Amino acid sequence: MVRRGPRLTTMTTAQAGDWLNSLAGGRADLERASTAERVADVLRSRVLEGDLLPGLKLSEEAIGGALGVSRNTLREAFRLLTHERLLVHEYSRGVFVRTPDVADVSDLYVARRVIEGGALHRWHEATDEARQTVRDAVHAGVDAAADERWVDVGTANIRFHQAITGLAGSARLDEQVERLLAELRLAFWVMGDPSEFYRDYVPMNRDLLALLDADRLPEAEEALVRYFDVAENHILSRLRGV
Amino acid sequence: MVRRGPRLTTMTTAQAGDWLNSLAGGRADLERASTAERVADVLRSRVLEGDLLPGLKLSEEAIGGALGVSRNTLREAFRLLTHERLLVHEYSRGVFVRTPDVADVSDLYVARRVIEGGALHRWHEATDEARQTVRDAVHAGVDAAADERWVDVGTANIRFHQAITGLAGSARLDEQVERLLAELRLAFWVMGDPSEFYRDYVPMNRDLLALLDADRLPEAEEALVRYFDVAENHILSRLRGV
């Protein structure tokens, strides 16, 4: 229950622990995550933020040395992220940041259509809280777009789709969509700067919400289908074009 | 590319390798899976077949010794299965076969309603092949029920729901549903012998297929919803009752 003070086992171990604890943010004391999971958290952020671009090879020795953890621990972290499809593991060649291709993006959008569509279908069965979360995300996007804060627009768009998934009220579904969206962020880094990418979707989200609040669920579902068609084509054309 | 003859490194290593290769079936030469993945395959089967029941603690030393792999490799396998929610990892206490509770089962059924419902909704967009797979699964269940082969009835029911998911044509969705169904099998072992559990669902699946082939998709979707309600209550009552 502790893991509080510095563990004075050996120099290297103690230093590595401190360094990792600082990276884990302020929640170090509350975290019971293993070293491997904290390493995975660090690497996941680096990949999703675009610091580690698709195709990059992650050398066990280099990364392990930089993070001050042993290769065994690092391999556990690699395995976690490979399972999340953020890294690929080539036998005897090492691990690389995944490079999603056209087929991956199409598959991701099929999965999103099914899950988010199925979740939206439960709009009337959802809790008031879950419905309000959808509204909040849409409004956050509209406000951010008005101020041309494009990063926030992107964040709000992701929150919007997570909120739609949240209508179903299943933790597993939420997690699965989070994975799908994380994988999609990889595809964004393949095609370059995604800063203004989400701009066109703000009015679509707003219109979709208006349909929901007007109690026109079937039309809202059609609007969601249209959104996916537009977004998928948008990404695919840029993936193929560049 | 080889991994053919016995590796004469040390006695224990060579024996362990052979033992695991034999367990991998005849595909040993074609398989590029790591040792950890093969160990995970073995343990996954044991858990899903009910040889390792929920709540059981998996000792690193005991399992590692029995399978002839090192603790490090075994821990990688544990990590994989924990990610699949088949095992739980309690810090400094070890890994255990997961014991799904009532909340887990409810969550699983919400997720299944969304995903399978969303996939069924795409019946008309699916390929002929995917639709035929659904029909085949239903017929296999009907035949098995006629012969009172209850294990086969259960297998066919699972195949039926995987086939419905397959209508969407997304590999990611297929994998996610496979995970959900595997987790559900854990719940079955909590409540005891699942041999005749699926019997009542055979006519429901048959009726659902009849609606699909009669081009009455909305009614088929309602039938699927009813199936989930019945099945969830069936499991939950037995989970609570025992």
Next chain:
DNA sequence: GCATATTTGTCCGTATGTATA
């Protein structure tokens, strides 16, 4: 409540196999 035994968490060294320059 305490002392001890067991088990886990983490790291390191090393032998072997594989891919690539």
Next chain:
DNA sequence: CTATACATACGGACAAATATG
């Protein structure tokens, strides 16, 4: 083809946490 670099996997070590008597 050889040499080099690196991944795979094992075994051992020790601290920390937990379980046991």
